[in-house]
Amino acid sequence: MDRKDGRTKYVLRGEGAGSVFVIDEKTGNIHVTKPLDREEKDEYRLIATATDRQTERALEPSSQFIIRVQDINDNPPIFDEGPYSATVPEMANIGTSIIQVTATDADDPTYGNSARLVYTLVQGQQYFSQLTKRMQQ
Template sequence: SGWVWNQFFVLEEYTGTDPLYVGKLHSDMDRGDGSIKYILSGEGAGIVFTIDDTTGDIHAIQRLDREERSQYTLRAQALDRRTGRPMEPESEFIIKIQD
């Protein structure tokens, strides 16, 4: 088992009003049946970045400015939705802001 992702990169100066797709957290334990709940924590979680807890899709919901901050360190969890038991070890990952 294991987490499946690459490092995430986001272009700065995103000025749209729609959430910007950043990438997807994915556990290879995920069978696509909604039994896994993805949780995002760390820098900017819930404020700058949101996660769909079923699909693992991460979106940026605020404008990003590389001069203010060039990267965010976040943590990911995958829980069994029924029991709340971790399906993967909590893992740290980085979202880098590129100009």
């Protein structure tokens, strides 16, 4: 309905409208004003309407938008306790459990590998035949 004659005005309503998201009232282009963080808010619901600038009446049905914020690996894993220290008994049988550690990650476990936790030995690997335990949150 926009004839590009300046009579159409675009209006944005909903979560974050006017603060997180702004609309160019002449073109209808929507812009984000600040970085988004999925851990802060993972979804925004917005409604954009094209109105007649003089009468303020809608020129067509409003458009609804759902903006889903994708996660990035921006949170370090947090260990529940620690620092950890363990001792391996001399002549321990193969498969002997030495220590159990637990960590959590605030990143989204359903998107990519952002929240995937992998534990590795950083020193002394030559003394172990294999490290088989890999954990995911």
